Amino acid sequence: MKLQSQIDALESLSALDSEIKDLQEQLSREREALDKKRQALQELDAKLVRDRQSVEDMEKMRNELMLELRQMSNQIEKSREKLARCRTEREANAAQREVEELRKLYRDREIEIERVNGLADQARQGIESTTADRDKISSELGETEGETTSRLGEVQSSASSKETSRKDIVARIQPALYRRYELVRKRRGTALAFTTDGTCSECHMRLPPMLYQQLRRNEEFGQCPSCNRILYFRIDVPPGEASQSEEGPSTGP
Template identity: 30%
Template structure:
């Protein structure tokens, strides 16, 4: 019976190692996703700035076209001034020319500001691209490290699963079935009993149950936490003898 307990204890040890590895490994994909999200935010920032530059270039081109059109219009009107037959017609056309020139001045000032804004936006892109390159270099190394750890964890789990299969073959079939049912709900599925107390839930077992565990070196199920229980003292006494 003691050998069966040892086999089950070894099986649980493997399962606990696997659970620990998987719990640790579960963090890596989330960390990788967070790093990828961080890079994505940086890329989106660059794309947003590029879109802004494209819009500013369109606005600049529109202002330039408007100014050109207005200047052409002024030239034509100025050429027609001498052809005006009456003072009234001359004054009206001169007024239109004056309004157009003021409009050209206003749009020229807007164009100057737009050129400045465009220059600043282009510099912002350069800055964001430099920041992204630095961030990419640092985070790529971190992601490679995390992927390496993830692969290492997967390899370790695979090795342990192979070892588990070998250990499970040594466990009593009925005991193994009971263990597997409990293991799916919680780990550890098997706990020792020390001085009559279940180490899984700290319940004090009925004296008769505890004595039976000690004398038989067998297993039972804790009435409180439903884990498989065995008497640790009995095993220790057996070793000392």
């Protein structure tokens, strides 16, 4: 195969690979953004379940403490009646201690109920905040998920179409050259470079004079000593001449 035909094929392949890479990156970004919102929604749903269960447990604890409080109130009343019936100082002192101990336990339960109520109120406020966040993300997903999914399908279809075109281009490239191209592309992101003036177009490093002269003969590809990309020589056509070439020769006034 002529070198120029291989250059043309590699240029087409390199341009197509760049387009495919852009599409794949777009797919990755879109999917990542969508997955993040879905994940955030799942996490908020799970948090709401935990927080609601926590409030339920605290309400149960509060009810149990309230029951204990009523029982203690009855015990205190009975102890007071017992104190009133005491006939000796010893009996009175014992009954008084019992009343004081019950009052202390009663106050401890009141403090515990206040603490549980405070925690339950905080949890309810947290549930309200979490619910607002959850509803916001759910609304955003509802508005954009369908559109994003459709766009992902279009981008995926475009990428698949370009992959098919890529196979056609690869078929025009010598197998050994293609293997070399793929090896460099996987390492460097891009595999093809050219020179017009002795400088690599990709890494911008100066080429050895002997290598540059070899490339100018357009007999074979070279390899950049700095970035290892496949190198070829491209004639540097000034913009004005390129425009005239595309428009055709001037016919004069």
